[in-house]
Amino acid sequence: MRNKSFIDFSVRLLIKEKKDYLFSFFIFAFIIFIVTAVLFISNSIKRDLLVALANEGQVIVKNNKGGHYAPLNDAYLDALLEINGVDDVVGKVDGYYNFAQDRRYFHVVVEEDLNDSSIYVSEDVGELLKKFKYEKEFNFLVKDTLITLDIAKVVASNIISNNTIFVNEYNARRVLEMDDDAYSYFVLKVPNEDEIENIALKIPKLYPNLVALPDYEVESDYDHLYYYKGGIFMILYIVSLVSFFILLKNQISSVYGSRRKEIAILRSIGFSISDIILLKFIQNSIVVFGAYFMAIILSYLYVFFFDAPLLRNIFLGEHVTHISFTPVVDIKMLFLIFIFTVIPYLASILIPSWKLAIEDISEAMK
Amino acid sequence: MSIFLLDSIVVMFFVETVLLLLMGTSMFAVAKILKYWNFDASTTLQYALEKKNYLVNTIILFTIGVKIILFVFFVKSLDDLAPLVPGAMCATGVIGANKFGNTLLIYKIFTLFLLGVWVVINRLDLKTKKFDYLRKKYYLFIVIFALLGIEFALELLYFTNIPLNTPVFCCSVVFVVENLPFGLETVDLVKIFYLLFVSILVVDYFNKASLSFVLNILFLLLAYYCVTYFFGTYVYEEPNHKCPFCMLQKEYHYIGYLIWSTLFLGTYFGISPHIIYSLIGKKYQRLLRYNALFLTLFVAICSYYVISFYLRNGVFL
Numbered sequence: 001m002r003n004k005s006f007i008d009f010s011v012r013l014l015i016k017e018k019k020d021y022l023f024s025f026f027i028f029a030f031i032i033f034i035v036t037a038v039l040f041i042s043n044s045i046k047r048d049l050l051v052a053l054a055n056e057g058q059v060i061v062k063n064n065k066g067g068h069y070a071p072l073n074d075a076y077l078d079a080l081l082e083i084n085g086v087d088d089v090v091g092k093v094d095g096y097y098n099f100a101q102d103r104r105y106f107h108v109v110v111e112e113d114l115n116d117s118s119i120y121v122s123e124d125v126g127e128l129l130k131k132f133k134y135e136k137e138f139n140f141l142v143k144d145t146l147i148t149l150d151i152a153k154v155v156a157s158n159i160i161s162n163n164t165i166f167v168n169e170y171n172a173r174r175v176l177e178m179d180d181d182a183y184s185y186f187v188l189k190v191p192n193e194d195e196i197e198n199i200a201l202k203i204p205k206l207y208p209n210l211v212a213l214p215d216y217e218v219e220s221d222y223d224h225l226y227y228y229k230g231g232i233f234m235i236l237y238i239v240s241l242v243s244f245f246i247l248l249k250n251q252i253s254s255v256y257g258s259r260r261k262e263i264a265i266l267r268s269i270g271f272s273i274s275d276i277i278l279l280k281f282i283q284n285s286i287v288v289f290g291a292y293f294m295a296i297i298l299s300y301l302y303v304f305f306f307d308a309p310l311l312r313n314i315f316l317g318e319h320v321t322h323i324s325f326t327p328v329v330d331i332k333m334l335f336l337i338f339i340f341t342v343i344p345y346l347a348s349i350l351i352p353s354w355k356l357a358i359e360d361i362s363e364a365m366k
Numbered sequence: 367m368s369i370f371l372l373d374s375i376v377v378m379f380f381v382e383t384v385l386l387l388l389m390g391t392s393m394f395a396v397a398k399i400l401k402y403w404n405f406d407a408s409t410t411l412q413y414a415l416e417k418k419n420y421l422v423n424t425i426i427l428f429t430i431g432v433k434i435i436l437f438v439f440f441v442k443s444l445d446d447l448a449p450l451v452p453g454a455m456c457a458t459g460v461i462g463a464n465k466f467g468n469t470l471l472i473y474k475i476f477t478l479f480l481l482g483v484w485v486v487i488n489r490l491d492l493k494t495k496k497f498d499y500l501r502k503k504y505y506l507f508i509v510i511f512a513l514l515g516i517e518f519a520l521e522l523l524y525f526t527n528i529p530l531n532t533p534v535f536c537c538s539v540v541f542v543v544e545n546l547p548f549g550l551e552t553v554d555l556v557k558i559f560y561l562l563f564v565s566i567l568v569v570d571y572f573n574k575a576s577l578s579f580v581l582n583i584l585f586l587l588l589a590y591y592c593v594t595y596f597f598g599t600y601v602y603e604e605p606n607h608k609c610p611f612c613m614l615q616k617e618y619h620y621i622g623y624l625i626w627s628t629l630f631l632g633t634y635f636g637i638s639p640h641i642i643y644s645l646i647g648k649k650y651q652r653l654l655r656y657n658a659l660f661l662t663l664f665v666a667i668c669s670y671y672v673i674s675f676y677l678r679n680g681v682f683l
Contacts (some may be wrong), residue, residue, distance in 0.1 A: 012591060039373075044677045115569060128643070146658055186653075219449065220449060220450060220452075222440075223449055224450070233373075233377075234373050234376040234377065235376065238376070238380050273417065273420045274420055274423070274424070277420065277424050332374075332442060332446070335439065335442070336374050336377055336439075339377055339378075339381055339435065339436070339439055340380065340381070343381055343384070343432055343435070344380070344381065344384050346428070347384050347388055347428065348434075350388070350424055350425060350428060351391075351421070354420060354421040357420070357421070358417040358421075
């Protein structure tokens, strides 16, 4: 009985009865679509952050004075170079410029290729500046003077470069009002990975005001942040899934009620109870897998081609308008969604299928 | 640690709860069946019970399928936890993070074995005309249900007690001392491993279930040590990297899943005929064939790493 033609028969029967399943198919696909989109967004953001982190050095050193970050100077740089195992120390200049007209901050980042009179801006900053008629050039307002620089290029923005203005180091110091020997933070290059932890511990011992963050610690912070956000979604999702499955069980039961005669005929020509259960299981598997794959493809398009309108605001806030997510597809995540959605779905149709299969034949035929 | 920290753990608990609920509902049917079952009676009750029997079978078969998928998922989640737990580089650190971890892992494998035995008994039962093993099958299921309830509690204890601030040991620390059984050297261990493998093949050929039972349990134990301390080093191509979990990671092409699953499947088919015989008194030696098949596959994969390393480099590690 259970061979290829059995499966063939179930598929044909499913095509004939497709109306019965349309409701659950679309609602279920929608649920999977939302959960996949959320996870795609958070994974993509996390990946971008981690890639940016990997391009930095192994240890980041900042100057913390009573809870405020203060600039560092050359004396610290020389002292850090003395530590065994540190190959190189690079002083970085970076900071935030308050653009009061729109009540927001721009991230000022150093880009060495730029000359003294031009800047690059990220796509969303460029768009914003246009509104304020800064099309060709931009005026930085600093304490004593006005620095006017040409906008040479608008660069595409991802999660890191969004909200960013790129200037060279000379201009960065002028905009952020930093002295020539002042640095925002240091990046330490440590070639031997095993030494990172020791060096990170040693620095605060030498200078209690310095904070040393090894790369793995920052990485684990990012992980915590995004796992946590994902966790909240999961809880909300469980609530919606549970109500969906109750709905599904009732819907399937009522639909199956109208199919009693058909099943009775099948039983009377020799289908056993477990054959009927298997038949319904195969049909529902096809529906649920169809919904699963359709939802995943749709949410891929939604997030990575259309940049997730509406949903991205949950993660990035209202201000971010021009951002493109780096496509990241994690098989583990798809496996997770599979377990989360497909298995409870199949579990919730077991009892209705059984009820349908055990119907009394002579009763149903009346 | 909060169990809400990681999506996969939340999902795992959700699915486990669904399964327990399903099994719990079928428990009512089981109780009724055990109480009133009488195959020779032609009452309405008996017909209703026979119909319920189908439901319970379907639910348990579904549970078993999901449990196997969930086990893979569980191991995968342990790997995901590794970056969050300080000091852990792979699942070793995470599983050893508290006293429940190792127990839970062994317990999970044990319940999977039992569920597998249940499937076979169920098949045999359905083949008989009068459901001869029905009662035994359902008593076994009640035991399994209780065990799965304990497993759920254990899981909860394990995940809530993972420390996120105190560092745990990494596999390079846990497995650095060669903690081999019976005070054996690695070389002797590998010799015994192959010897045992050959004797299992012989025993399988002569269909000796009870002997196969003993040998397979021994083999499972030895194979664990051999993979961890000997074959693993060839998988990683590094003499000091001894870990049963790292081979599950992407860097080693997920080969660990194949290695461990063939070992477990193989020993399962070797052990279960004897258990089935002692439970329901029926000989079912056909499974021993699969025992030989999967163990050969397992040994072939392990040996392949050693041989290919030798051929490429001309030395053993």
